[in-house]
Amino acid sequence: MRVLVTGGAGFIGANFVHWTRRHKPDVEITVLDALTYASDGSSLDGADVELVKGDVADAALVDRLVGASDLVVHFAAETHNDNSLADPSPFLQANVVGTFVLLEAVRKHGVPLHHVSTDEVYGDLELDDPARFTEDSPYDPSSPYSATKAASDLLVRAWVRSFGITATLSNCSNNYGPYQHVEKFIPRQITNVLDGSAPKLYGDGLNVRDWIHVDDHNSAVWTIVEKGRSGETYLIGADGEETNKTVVQAILRALGQGENAYEHVTDRAGHDRRYAIDSSKLRTELGWTPAYVDFASGLRATIDWYRENEAWWRPQKAATEQKYAATQTVLDPAATD
Ligand code: NAD
Ligand code: TDX
Secondary structure, three states, X not given: OEEEEEOOOOHHHHHHHHHHHHHOOOOEEEEEEOOOOOOOHHHHOOOOOEEEEOOOOOHHHHHHHHHOOOEEEEOOOOOOHHHHHHOOHHHHHHHHHHHHHHHHHHHHHOOOEEEEEEHHHHOOOOOOOOOOEOOOOOOOOOOHHHHXXXXXXHXXXXXXXXXXXXXXXXXXXXXXXXXXXXXXXXXXXXXXXXOOOOOEEEOOOOOEEXXXXXXXXXXXXXXXXXXXXXXXXXXXXXXXXXXXXXXXXXXXXHOOOOOOOOEEEOOOOOOOOEOOEOOHHHHHHHOOOOOOOOHHHHHHHHHHHHHHOHHHHHHHHHHHHHHHHOOOOEOOHHHOO
């Protein structure tokens, strides 16, 4: 079987490739990736894949690659909320037009598709709301990024209904683990501390994210590919709700610093307050369970990975911090703590 993995040089896609190599050695893998700033070809070192540099919105290229595949798993996207606030345009092109082009190719060739999406399509929850997102939650995206992911989900659903393509969808919560770009929350804070600078909390730092180890996300994707029903959406989550402040304090402690050695900086515009996933459907109908049930130990392993792989993240660090410094200023602690 040959799988076409779009976005396979990015964080989750590269981990998906390595997971597949470990658990399904007979699967042949083609990666289609534009190799944007967010990717690093070296994330795929040792993975034995065919790596094609190209755009998921390139119809001729996508047609050829899909025609030669038995399955498509679609990770390719622009993914950082802060970037989508600075310039939404690449998000429309990669996430909406790219998904449309892919859908036309799987329709033509009759190849099954798994579409990877995010819980952010459902908007956010209040901190004290006992509710969590389910497959029936209404779509209510807040940022340009999440709006384009919502649009891509709806395109996939429409192609199933109108054209009868075979496709499953998943919406996952926040991932952590190796090979995540230093612009994202957990790698940014780990590498800040390793560099001797303070972690940066947006606003009051009390926003909640529902953390899942990237290997659990990818084991869930394979479970859905193998056992899921076409046209269905499955929410993926591992009951990992934490405030951003708690995560930063855990990173500081693990790296031998005082747990309050962080700074508050300018909040993100439209910052979603809380995400929380109810993954009962995936667990009950398809029998999936996460392997990393202890966030603290998964986080420590991730910290160790960044400590041991400075050569992987170092080239991106200075430019990333420079970009942040242009828009974020340190807030008075009296106003936030
Ligand atoms: P990432 O930014 O690390 O990787 C995205 C990859 O897509 C990169 O390698 C990039 O080069 C590639 N890409 C971007 N535009 C492309 C284009 N036009 N054509 C081809 N390739 C292109 O992101 P990630 O965190 O690995 O996210 C992967 C997918 O998972 C995305 O669809 C994202 O919405 C979804 N997701 C992410 C999370 C998370 O916590 N990171 C959670 C839920 C869902
Ligand atoms: O320096 C920071 N300080 C901070 O407090 C950064 C970079 C982020 N934050 C906050 C914002 C969020 O509340 O941390 C939280 C996590 O931020 P991100 O890593 O930017 O993730 P988020 O916006 O939650 O989106 C992520 O999860 C869902 C991924 O980037 C998306 O691609 C995915 O769909």
